[in-house]
Every structure is written in C-alpha cells, then in structure tokens.
Amino acid sequence: MSEGNTAAQSYAPGTHPDLPAPIRTTGPVAWVRMNLFSSPLNVALTLVAIGLLWWVMPPLFEWIVLDSVWTAESRKECWDKMEVPEGGACWAFIKDRLRLFVYGFYPQASRWRVNLSFVLLAMAVVPVLYDKMPGRKFGLWYAVAFPFIAGWLLVGGLGLTPVDTDQFGGILLTLIIGVTGISFSLPIGILLALGRRSKMPVMRILCVMFIEFIRGVPLIALLFIASSMLNFFLPPGTVFDLLIRVLIMVTLFAAAYIAEVVRGGLQGIPIGQFEAADSLGLTYVKAQMLIILPQALKISIPGIVNTFIGLYKDTTLVLIIGMLDPLGIGRASLADAVWAGLSREVYLFVALFFFVCCFSMSRYSLYLERKLHTGH
Amino acid sequence: MAVIAETGPDTRNLIARLWSNQQARSVIIQIVALTVVFAAFGFILRNVVINLENVGKEFNFSFFLYPAAYDITFSPFIEYSSRSTHLRAAVVGILNTMLVAACGIVLATIMGFIMGILRLSTNWLVNRLVYCFLEFTRNVPVLLHILFIHGLIVIQLPVPKMALNFADSFFLTNRGFYIPQPVWEPGAGIVAAAFVISVVFVVFFVRWAKKVQDETGRVYPVFLISTGAIVGATAVAFLAAGMPLSWSFPELKGFNFTGGLAIKPEFIALWLALSYYTSCFIAEIVRAGILAVSHGQTEAAYALGLRPNRTLQLIVIPQALRVIVPPLASQYLNLTKNSSLAIAIGYMDVVATVGGITLMQTGKEMETMMVVLLIYLTFSLVISGFMNWFNRKMMLVEREAKKKRAFFSFKTGTGEDS
Known part of the structure; x- marks a missing residue:
C-alpha cells in the first residue's frame, strides 16, 4: 500500500473529511429511481398514475381556466363565446349568483348586518384559535357572547328591522347552522360523556339511551321530525321557528357523536389521575374541570374536529327539508331557464367552498395536536 | 384539612346533611333526574294527545293496509304496483x-x-x-x-337511442345502465345445490385446517383448495345439468331498452x-x-x-x-x-x-x-x-x-x- 499510491495520505482516526455520498444515492435522478421506479410494480404504478394525470388534468385545466367565460348574461351567450360549445366553464353564472350564494334571500337593505356578523365571527374565531393573542381572555368571553350578538343582528328586533329566518340562505345559513352546532354541541357532548361514565345508574342509562338513539338514526330522519313532527310535541298554539328546530336537532345530533369521542378520551385517562384528584379532596366538578377534562379533551381533539367537520358537511342536508344552503341555492339557480344546464360549475363551486372550510379545519386540528403533544 | 377540627354534632338542616353524604346525594340527583325526564315525557305525551285531537287525527297503524296509490320505479326484489298497500x-x-x-x-x-x-x-x-x-x-x-x-x-x-355500447350487451344511457340478465332454466337447482354444498364443505375444511395447523403446524393451501372446491363443484354441476343458463340481452325497442337487467x-x-x-x-x-x-x-x-x-x-x-x-x-x-x-x-x-x-x-x-x-x-x-x-x-x-x-x-x- 505504499508504492505508486502517491496521493494517499494518512489520517488520524476520526479526522478524515466526509466524502460526498455515492452519486447513485443523491440528486433528482436517484430520487426518481428510489421513489418512482424501484421495482417492476412501482414502474407500472407510476406509469398508470402519469397516464391518469395526462388523461384528466389537461382537459380539466382547459375547462376550468383556459376556455372558461367570466362575463356573460346567459348560458347561451356563454356558450356562444366559446370555441367549442360547452368546452369551458361558464363562471359568469356563478358571478351572477354570487350574492345569492352568500346571503340567500336576505333583504338587500339589511345586508350590512350579515357583513357585520361575518366580521364579528372572524373576530370571535381568532382568540379561540390562537392562544398567543394579547388580551385573549377578553376575546374568549366575547366569543362566548358572539352567537347571541350575531343572533340579534341577523334576526333583528330590539331596534333592528326583523328578518324572517326563511329568508336566510346560502353561506350565511351554513355558517349559522355550523357555528351554532359547533359551539353548543361541545358542552352538551361533554356532559353526556360524563353522564355515560357516571357511577349513578339512572344517569348512565339515560345518557346511553339518548346517545345510542341519536347515533342509530340518520340525521335526515331527525330533520324530518323537526320539520313535520316537533310541533306535536309542544303545547297547542306554540309557533316555533323552523330554523330553531333545525338548529336544535343538528346540535343534539352532533352532541351524541361528541359524547362518544370524549368518552374515548376519558377512557384514555389512567385511573391514577382520578384517584389523585380524589385524594387531594377535590369535588367532582373541580376534579373534572382541573384534572380530567383538560387531559381527556386533549386526547380527543382529532375526533372532536372530525365530528365538527362532519357537522359542517351535514348542514347541506337542510336542503331536503326545503332550506336553501349553498347547495340548495345552486339547485334552485339551475332551475332558472336562463342558466339551466350548468350543473358542473355549481357543484364545483359549492364543493370548493366546503373543501376550503373543512380542509382548513382538519389542518388546524393537526397543528393543535402537534402543539399539545407533550409526550416524548 | 381544617374541617376535621369541627367534630361537634352537625346542626345543619336535613337536606344539607343529606347533601354532604355522597350516597344520599347520588340518590337525590338520580331521583330528580328521573322525575324531570318522566315529567318531560309526560308533558310531550299530553301535548301529542291534545294536538292530535285538535287536528282530528287518530294514532293507529291501520293505514299501512290501505292502497299506496303511488309508483315505485325501482323494485328489484318483489312485485309492486300502485295498487299495493x-x-x-x-x-x-x-x-x-x-x-x-x-x-x-x-x-x-x-x-x-x-x-x-x-x-x-x-x-x-x-x-x-x-x-x-x-x-x-x-x-x-x-x-x-x-x-x-x-x-x-x-x-x-x-339518450337510449345513442347509448354508449359495449360489445352489444352493455349499454350506458341517461335512463340507466342495461346489462345482460342471467335467466335460469330448469336444472339450475342442481347447480345452486352444488354451490351450497361446496360452500358448506369449505367452511368445515377451513376450520379443520386451522385446527390441524394449531396442533401440528402443518399448513394446507387453504385458499387454493377452497376456491378449487367451490368453482370445481359448481362447474361440474353446471356441465352435468346441461348448462341451464341463458342470457337475456338488452335490446333497443322504440325509445328505450327492453330485456336485460336495467339499473x-x-x-x-x-x-x-x-x-x-x-x-x-x-x-x-x-x-x-x-x-x-x-x-x-x-x-x-x-x-x-x-x-x-x-x-x-x-x-x-x-x-x-x-x-x-x-x-x-x-x-x-x-x-x-x-x-x-x-x-x-x-x-x-x-x-x-x-x-x-x-x-x-x-x-x-x-x-x-x-x-x-x-x-x-x-x-x-x-x-x-x-x-x-x-x-x-x-x-x-x-x-x-x-x-x-x-x-x-x-x-x-x-x-x-x-
């Protein structure tokens, strides 16, 4: 190892500079080899995937962007503007109906109230989501009060012109049902979960019966009950707004699912925590509030957010009992002879709206999970 | 705990004393809860009775026996017409x-x-x-x-007239999908029986094979034998019975398809x-x-x-x-x-x-x-x-x-x- 090896140098152990990685294991080529063409099966899968993308993406892109028409007065005008009739999306339709999609049939003159409650909603959501906000405590109290403030703003009375709830619609209606359901179902769900794990047999049985009944029937049946049957349950002559009935049903429905999720979280708390709380002499309420629930809710965050996302998506079901959420507005707009036949645009638009809302909720839950993860 | 110092007789009233006893408290809470729930149900029941009376409706299920008088276009399993109940x-x-x-x-x-x-x-x-x-x-x-x-x-x-046609037997239209429908002829019972018997055999065979594996560690090719048994027995019975199967193909008659299975x-x-x-x-x-x-x-x-x-x-x-x-x-x-x-x-x-x-x-x-x-x-x-x-x-x-x-x-x- 000595002769003819002039370049050879000797290094003390541990002082040799790092050599570059072998050329075949780094760089884009190696990445492609490892991730896309590592085995015959992978080669086949990659080719199928590329083929699928090639087949779907360019026409879709052309339809949505390149060949789309943004200004027109009717479907006919839209299609006349295109090189190939129906070859592109007619976004002019959505533009024309955008106000309907947002406000429903809310009176024109009072729409500032809707806008104001959207702004107030955004202000209420921020302190709930970000714990580093200055003055968060005040913000949280405001968030608790928000549903009532918004209710007064939207429905009117006490100085504002009253607006019938059957004029609510579109994104406004989705947000009303979604926000009410989310903010009221969580406390009710937690109470139900605690009741289900209570040592008192009567409480336990009542909670189990309620939860299992709600979970066993479809929401649409409950909504039918709300729309056709609930009036029979109330004293004669009581007139009860349909929207309120729907809100109650949606909230109870979500609460039963939340209860199951929270129960899962409660079961994940080791018994030592309960015993420790007892040995400190904490009352039941204090033990739950200070020791058990903070831990249990932390474990159940993914499930709770999933339930919220489900609830938010389920708000579309109100269209079956004749309320006009974005999907209902879209269906109603399709019945208009001027625009009829543009169902793809409508469905894509509504789908995008729900996707943005629900996807951001699920991303936020992931962020929260990471932030609260105190394990090793 | 500072409370321990007070050891004198509890002079508070009965309710307060019961309330500080855990068992008594849980009994009280449960009784109250039960009463509230029963009261609510009673209230609802009373309202229902009054309301039904007011609109002149009776609570009974006899309407289920009256003719329905509406059509159901999709009833693949049982006969139904608008005269049915x-x-x-x-x-x-x-x-x-x-x-x-x-x-x-x-x-x-x-x-x-x-x-x-x-x-x-x-x-x-x-x-x-x-x-x-x-x-x-x-x-x-x-x-x-x-x-x-x-x-x-x-x-x-x-529309059906311009249906997407796959091999003259599968048609996709806006009124539904039309596919060939198997029509069983006499003798099909034998095939069905062979199928059922082979399935029963396979169930027992799988259990037996699992037992053998648990006890001795010997592994049989369970999947191959099971599939072979079911397919083989059914195929043999099918051939022996003289192939009792024909297909009804959908055909375009007028504005829609007839024959075949309409989905x-x-x-x-x-x-x-x-x-x-x-x-x-x-x-x-x-x-x-x-x-x-x-x-x-x-x-x-x-x-x-x-x-x-x-x-x-x-x-x-x-x-x-x-x-x-x-x-x-x-x-x-x-x-x-x-x-x-x-x-x-x-x-x-x-x-x-x-x-x-x-x-x-x-x-x-x-x-x-x-x-x-x-x-x-x-x-x-x-x-x-x-x-x-x-x-x-x-x-x-x-x-x-x-x-x-x-x-x-x-x-x-x-x-x-x-």
Whole structure:
C-alpha cells in the first residue's frame, strides 16, 4: 500500500473529511429511481398514475381556466363565446349568483348586518384559535357572547328591522347552522360523556339511551321530525321557528357523536389521575374541570374536529327539508331557464367552498395536536 | 384539612346533611333526574294527545293496509304496483335501502383497502395522487357527491337511442345502465345445490385446517383448495345439468331498452357516490391499522423464517384487523345511514317511501316517522352486532393469553397488572 499510491495520505482516526455520498444515492435522478421506479410494480404504478394525470388534468385545466367565460348574461351567450360549445366553464353564472350564494334571500337593505356578523365571527374565531393573542381572555368571553350578538343582528328586533329566518340562505345559513352546532354541541357532548361514565345508574342509562338513539338514526330522519313532527310535541298554539328546530336537532345530533369521542378520551385517562384528584379532596366538578377534562379533551381533539367537520358537511342536508344552503341555492339557480344546464360549475363551486372550510379545519386540528403533544 | 377540627354534632338542616353524604346525594340527583325526564315525557305525551285531537287525527297503524296509490320505479326484489298497500311500499323501501347499503359496503371496502394500501406505497407519485383524491373527497359533503354523480349520469350520458355500447350487451344511457340478465332454466337447482354444498364443505375444511395447523403446524393451501372446491363443484354441476343458463340481452325497442337487467341511474348514483365517499374514510382506517402493527413484528416473522406472503397473512393482517374493525363498523353504519339521502335524487328507499310519500298521503307524521326510526335502529343494531361478533372472533387469541396470565399471576400471588 505504499508504492505508486502517491496521493494517499494518512489520517488520524476520526479526522478524515466526509466524502460526498455515492452519486447513485443523491440528486433528482436517484430520487426518481428510489421513489418512482424501484421495482417492476412501482414502474407500472407510476406509469398508470402519469397516464391518469395526462388523461384528466389537461382537459380539466382547459375547462376550468383556459376556455372558461367570466362575463356573460346567459348560458347561451356563454356558450356562444366559446370555441367549442360547452368546452369551458361558464363562471359568469356563478358571478351572477354570487350574492345569492352568500346571503340567500336576505333583504338587500339589511345586508350590512350579515357583513357585520361575518366580521364579528372572524373576530370571535381568532382568540379561540390562537392562544398567543394579547388580551385573549377578553376575546374568549366575547366569543362566548358572539352567537347571541350575531343572533340579534341577523334576526333583528330590539331596534333592528326583523328578518324572517326563511329568508336566510346560502353561506350565511351554513355558517349559522355550523357555528351554532359547533359551539353548543361541545358542552352538551361533554356532559353526556360524563353522564355515560357516571357511577349513578339512572344517569348512565339515560345518557346511553339518548346517545345510542341519536347515533342509530340518520340525521335526515331527525330533520324530518323537526320539520313535520316537533310541533306535536309542544303545547297547542306554540309557533316555533323552523330554523330553531333545525338548529336544535343538528346540535343534539352532533352532541351524541361528541359524547362518544370524549368518552374515548376519558377512557384514555389512567385511573391514577382520578384517584389523585380524589385524594387531594377535590369535588367532582373541580376534579373534572382541573384534572380530567383538560387531559381527556386533549386526547380527543382529532375526533372532536372530525365530528365538527362532519357537522359542517351535514348542514347541506337542510336542503331536503326545503332550506336553501349553498347547495340548495345552486339547485334552485339551475332551475332558472336562463342558466339551466350548468350543473358542473355549481357543484364545483359549492364543493370548493366546503373543501376550503373543512380542509382548513382538519389542518388546524393537526397543528393543535402537534402543539399539545407533550409526550416524548 | 381544617374541617376535621369541627367534630361537634352537625346542626345543619336535613337536606344539607343529606347533601354532604355522597350516597344520599347520588340518590337525590338520580331521583330528580328521573322525575324531570318522566315529567318531560309526560308533558310531550299530553301535548301529542291534545294536538292530535285538535287536528282530528287518530294514532293507529291501520293505514299501512290501505292502497299506496303511488309508483315505485325501482323494485328489484318483489312485485309492486300502485295498487299495493303502504305496507308493501314500506317493504320495498326497506329492501332498496338494504340493497344499496350492502352494495355500497362491498364496493367501499374494496376501494378503501386498495386506496389505503396505495397510500402506504413508497411510490411518491401514487401516494400523492391518492392523498389528493382522499382529501378532496372527504372534505366535500356526501350529498353534493350524490347530486353530482346523478347529474353526470342524467345530463352527460346519451339518450337510449345513442347509448354508449359495449360489445352489444352493455349499454350506458341517461335512463340507466342495461346489462345482460342471467335467466335460469330448469336444472339450475342442481347447480345452486352444488354451490351450497361446496360452500358448506369449505367452511368445515377451513376450520379443520386451522385446527390441524394449531396442533401440528402443518399448513394446507387453504385458499387454493377452497376456491378449487367451490368453482370445481359448481362447474361440474353446471356441465352435468346441461348448462341451464341463458342470457337475456338488452335490446333497443322504440325509445328505450327492453330485456336485460336495467339499473336505474338513481341507484347507480347513490351507490357510487356513497361507496367512494365512504372508501376515503376506510382508506385512512386501513392505513392507520397497518401502520399500527410495529415493524418488529414483521422482522420477528422473517427471523422465524416465514416467507413475506405468510408473514402478511399470519402476522400483519390479523393484528391490523384488530385495529381496523371497530372504526370500520362505524363507517358501515355511516354508509347505511347516509343511504337515506336517496330522497334527494328520488331513489325509493325507506325514508323516501314511508317517511316521504306515505307520510304526505296519509298525514300520519307520528306513525310513519316512528316506523322509520325503528327500522334504522334495527339496521344499526344488526350491523354493530355483527361487527362486534367479528371483532370478538378477532380478539380471541389475545383474550386467552390474558386469561392465562391472570391465572398465573393469581397462583404466584404477585402481578397486579392494570
């Protein structure tokens, strides 16, 4: 190892500079080899995937962007503007109906109230989501009060012109049902979960019966009950707004699912925590509030957010009992002879709206999970 | 605790003293809760009676025996005409719900498992592609999927005259899909009997093979023998009976097809939309289940000399199934409940028949909705019962191990594990 090896140098152990990685294991080529063409099966899968993308993406892109028409007065005008009739999306339709999609049939003159409650909603959501906000405590109290403030703003009375709830619609209606359901179902769900794990047999049985009944029937049946049957349950002559009935049903429905999720979280708390709380002499309420629930809710965050996302998506079901959420507005707009036949645009638009809302909720839950993860 | 110092007789009133006794307190709370609930029910019952009297309605179920006087266009199992009773309409509705739920569960499971495994693939492109599809589909309401697919079929597909034609036997039109229908001729009973007998044989064979494997470690090619037995026996019987099967092909007559099996667009839309929507949730469950089996298990199996497919079959899948089955059951329940959205596109399921048209025609809100709720509760009980049974079967091995350990620790007087 000595002769003819002039370049050879000797290094003390541990002082040799790092050599570059072998050329075949780094760089884009190696990445492609490892991730896309590592085995015959992978080669086949990659080719199928590329083929699928090639087949779907360019026409879709052309339809949505390149060949789309943004200004027109009717479907006919839209299609006349295109090189190939129906070859592109007619976004002019959505533009024309955008106000309907947002406000429903809310009176024109009072729409500032809707806008104001959207702004107030955004202000209420921020302190709930970000714990580093200055003055968060005040913000949280405001968030608790928000549903009532918004209710007064939207429905009117006490100085504002009253607006019938059957004029609510579109994104406004989705947000009303979604926000009410989310903010009221969580406390009710937690109470139900605690009741289900209570040592008192009567409480336990009542909670189990309620939860299992709600979970066993479809929401649409409950909504039918709300729309056709609930009036029979109330004293004669009581007139009860349909929207309120729907809100109650949606909230109870979500609460039963939340209860199951929270129960899962409660079961994940080791018994030592309960015993420790007892040995400190904490009352039941204090033990739950200070020791058990903070831990249990932390474990159940993914499930709770999933339930919220489900609830938010389920708000579309109100269209079956004749309320006009974005999907209902879209269906109603399709019945208009001027625009009829543009169902793809409508469905894509509504789908995008729900996707943005629900996807951001699920991303936020992931962020929260990471932030609260105190394990090793 | 400072309270300990006060040891004198408790001079507070009776209620306060009872309240500070834990047992008495829990009894009081329960009595109050029960009273409130019964009072609420009583109040509701009273209101119902008064309200029904006011509108002159009686509470009874006899309307189920009256003619329904409405048409149901999709009734693949039993005969139905508008002269049939409401009861028959309800049965058609129940069967339609069961049909779409069963078909949906099968397709959703297959698609979900495929997508869940693709999500675990090391192939970056496939992985991302499936991820995008899953996230988009999951975050859009199922009702929108149903309406979209229905719209796609009804608006985009051609009329029967210009149907998309596959080999002159499969036709896709906007009035439904038409496929060849098998027509059984006399002698088909033998084939069916052979099939049933071979299935029974396979059930016993699988049990026996498992027993042999547990006791001696000998492994039979169970899958090959089972498939061979079922296919072979059925094929032999089919040939021996003189091929008692012919096909009825759909044919275009006038404006629509006759013959063959017509699948309505409502059914297809509901079935496809429910399946791919639910399959996205199943895919995540499958992925989580497989990831939950630690890599050490696979390595241990390899160290024991098991081949990869045996490892998957004997080590990974049984353990993954244990994690997968409980959430899978709730997805099946969700699919069944979501099938009630049929009413939005006019598929006549139980909500659309009993809770929809029958309710409208008879004005019996209470009775019809009670029936609908009861039917769904029954579905839920049956599905969760079946899945619990399956779950118990999967859990069996672990339970026995636990029992043994408990027995052991009892004998030695040590061990107090959780």
